[in-house]
Amino acid sequence: MSYLTDSPIDQPALVARVMRSSDGALALFAGVVRNHHQGKSVESIFYECWRPMAEKEMAKIEADVAAAYPDVAIAFIHRLGLLQVGEASIVIACTSPHRDEAFAACREIIERVKQTVPIWKREKGPDGEEWVGWQGN
Amino acid sequence: MSYLTDSPIDQPALVARVMRSSDGALALFAGVVRNHHQGKSVESIFYECWRPMAEKEMAKIEADVAAAYPDVAIAFIHRLGLLQVGEASIVIACTSPHRDEAFAACREIIERVKQTVPIWKREKGPDGEEWVGWQGN
Amino acid sequence: MKVRLLLFAVLRDIVGTDERELEVADGSRAIDVWNGLRAAHPRIASYERPPFTAVNQDYVQPETMLRDGDELAFIPPVSGG
């Protein structure tokens, strides 16, 4: 199953992938395009990705988090391409018999995605477009 | 808006109540009826509630968490009556410009609901029904 | 004076009533009402204090003095969520 999609994320389908009758807790996180960033107005964000390496890194994240929290079922997906304000760029669903592990796994996944998965965003606002973060000099 | 419902929880509607265009993060928690509890098989759970005090306690929780995390939009609802395995008893949706506060607020709400809101569950399994937790002698 | 006693969930099942008008002496505390219930119901006889106590829908200590017209509730440990 791919961790990447070019279409709007189907959140109920993602949740359905992880829900087991032994689960008492679902922790879900969605990253959403917001209308501002560091004081600037944002209209849309383009997500670029190095797909083969991103898939590899995301599989590594899933394997590590699954090993750390063996009772947790995990599903997460990142959307690519042009997203408007209010659209979800990533959705992470973690279920578990108890809530502690579901929360912890969900949190760890988003932190690790933001650290290592080769995805970059270019923000578009009223003053034009620009890559977010490091831009050289 | 009531914090209690006798019908299946409409999760997309709950999320829609909190989503603002300034939000970059949605943290959602769902408590779900699971098929086991302390080694025993569970088929369904009946949720009893003292409604006026529950509404009051839940409003207090919302006010306290909103004060602690002023950037977070909060919506949560608890379902009452007879629920089958896999059905959500509570759904909490918290949105925020940044994820830290959304996660923290969501977590705090579920912890406080479990401490003070006058709701009690009676589990039904293959061996009959029984109140969960304290039962006198 | 009169208070209204409310019982829920397992406590209601143990005592056999969900709601009862009580005539109590002036100066009675919530714990005095609890002690009356304990005396009549073996399953709670060993509990010197009720799990939780609410007066007029606020959690209070069981030593709280009751006033005429109060709504007193003894609440089993909650298990929602």
Next chain:
Amino acid sequence: MKVRLLLFAVLRDIVGTDERELEVADGSRAIDVWNGLRAAHPRIASYERPPFTAVNQDYVQPETMLRDGDELAFIPPVSGG
């Protein structure tokens, strides 16, 4: 020997190419290729080390020795999620 160089996002825009076949000397390290790019592109000239380096789709230190046929990527700080 030959390596394939991949560049993404802002680094691709700065260098002006997303993919390039390079002929490099035996014993070259990833950082040597980076230094070649720095010499040609003022916007990255002051960066003695690339933000991130991957060889064959694994993150590595820029001092990693290259081998014939390697796929070398310089990766701007990621901003997904």
